[in-house]
Amino acid sequence: MATTFTPNVDIAVVGAGIVGVACALQLARQGQRVLLVDRQAPGMGASFGNAGHLATEQVFPIADLSILKRLPAMLMDPMGPLRLDWKYLPRALPWFTRLLLNLRPAPFRRSAAGIRALNEGSLSAWRRLLDSIGRAEMLKQDGSLLVFERAESRPAIDALQARMRQQNVEVELWQADAVRAAAPQLSEHVLGGLFFPATGHFLDPHQAVEALFDAAMAAGVQFARRDVQGGQLKADGVALRTDQGQLVVPRVLIACGAHSAHLTEALTGTRVPLDTERGYHLMLPREHNRLPFAVTSLERKFIMTPMSGGLRLAGTVEFAGLQRPANMARAWQLQRLSQGLFKRELNADAATPWMGFRPSLPDSLPIIDRVCDGRVLLAFGHQHLGLTQAAVTAEMVAGLMEARAVEGIEAYRLGRF
Template identity: 60%
Template sequence: MTTHSSLHAAPPHSAAGQRTDADIVVVGAGIVGVACALELSRLGRKVLVIDREAPGMGASFGNAGHMATEQVFPVADASMLWRIPRMLVDSTGPLRLDWRYLPKAAPWLMRLMWNMRAGPTRQATAGLSALNEASLTAWQELLGDIGQTGLLKAEGSLLVHERADSSDALAGIAKRMQAQGVPVERFPREQVLERAPELTEAIQGALFFPDTGHVTDPYRLVSVLVRAAEQHGARFVQAEVEGGRVSDDGVRLETSTGVITASQVLVACGAHSAPLVEALSEVRVPLDTERGYHLMLPNESNRLPMAVTSLERSFIMTPMDQGLRLAGTVEFAGLKRPANMGRAWQLERLAQGMFRRPLNSEGATPWMGFRPSLPDSLPVIDRVGPGKRLWLAFGHHHLGLTQAAITARLIGSFLHEEDTPSVATTTPTSLPSLEPYRLARFA
């Protein structure tokens, strides 16, 4: 880890000759921030990454590991309305709203419901589809460039159902996804069990999504990106950003270890982004958090060949190097309330009924993390402020892992509007338009 003293030892110069600590400071060392840091350092910029935690120790540590390119529909769905009473009383249900957090969450929930209208839903779906369509290829290119393709298993995923009366619902999901260009196949029970023979014969059928995949170790994924970025000169500092300002002359950040100056700053600190964005841009972003839980079963690494989601039980199981990860619940309770690990252990009870043989839960470990959620389900990816020095990449809710590589490509494209050094890189993935992800939609 770079120390504060070495951070100031030999500051570079900006294009205007002003002494700075970096060309670009990335605030946030999760999967999005680290992927962006790698992209920017590969393009020849002097990059400094700062986070209150070590790289990858936030939500990126505990995500489900699923490259969820099939998830193109926003969270805002009219079906949520009739579920609100149960959300308030069921502490271990798949979707929970802590009643004590309801007064604070109410404005965000109102904006969420406003986005359930047909127009905003179409816009959000188009924005999610544009990112997701490019996401898997962007990851394959990125990992190929650094020789780490083995971390990504692009072998598809399954959405299974157990009740016969769920067949129509599954067909409806397939029809909606096909209308958005999502590749999907209908599998009968026999085909499901051929792919995943450990699953129970109670499975009636499934949807198979061929253009999805999973990572074998989310934390290791962040770690290898950090090492690759360091090889290109990026530096990593563990400290907290306490404030700052952006001007025509550059960026000044006050941190727990001192002042940092740079030509640009990229805010990519997930669920913790809103206060810093408001301080630097005077835009109050309606960012809340989905608290996600997982349970890791260390003795079950060979149960499944791919990620499997249960339609009725509303959770996902992903095979990883360290075991089987059970994940997928959502809780709205803010950043400060203690974790309710009963929600994580509930995942084990849900999973036991999915297999022919009982799962081995010995040594299982629960976890909770914060997913950054905006009411329209779209991230903010933009450059704003004086001289467009404030760059933004946050609010990916439960698609941070999926969209990190393509987000990094979009952030890297900002440099092509400047004097980008001649650096040998692969041909970039075709990039989506930034219009759906602009900060101005909240201004």
């Protein structure tokens, strides 16, 4: 017979990634007794291997109408920057259909407004959170750069700059000499780029999760290493079915990223159209001081972020679900993409590949909500922006827990599905 454990807590947070840990800390600081639950150690999912870029400039949905032209290449090119595994196509088709419907002008504008609203509060929320734990040095607020190498790319750069300014994103057009002055190791082939001053990067994203987790433990949060496999609502709370028996708690916050759909449906009855973008990175531990800040290539479609452990190359997207094994050739492809971007090629000795799951909804907005008479809270679906939006999401969840009015919350409600 399965054992039942009823911990002396006010809420269980399911998911110990950057969003879940930030929420657990915020809830504990407002006086809640919190149990953090995850099948892995804190920060070992997508939070471990993200690009580390605090991407406040990325205010547009994850796709635009050009995805229609790219669909054949997505299916045929296993190494392309955007890959759809043809074996996964039948399962992905309903999600992609919703994605295409959200590319119509009105839904697209709503999505951009919702992403922008979260991003505009993200940097200040991160400053408050890191200052509160005495770790402000983990985040470098030194901007980021999108470079281009071909003259024919200049119209796209100009158009993007105009679109960014329409969204009130701070952006500067840099000519080649400005790029070389800031990042002298980049190749002479770089013709210029867009600099985003109100962005930054983490020196070690996983270390950031660990620092927040330590602060959460110091604030009284408990941690249980369990695999939450299902659950149901009770008259006075929530019963969570785990690999070690049943957990009964008054409330639950679902913040387990790409794994959130099943538990959300079990507790709320809503089938959330959540899919996963499998993201890859290649970590180059022998590469230090090549770049002063995160640099993205327009044509090559990947990002390079300087970190304390070396240079991280990231940015490739693959739709293949949660079950198929990783194709680490996609991670190594990032090293090939870097060739020609620097005056001296990158050193890939002792490089390590990685793959993780980005939780994405077809309108590119997360779900941040309080449902089921306050017994269930939700904070997942941040797609590429989980790291960027974690601190501001935690502040919103804290408001929802206390049933306070949270500005702009309507855009992120579960009820939109």
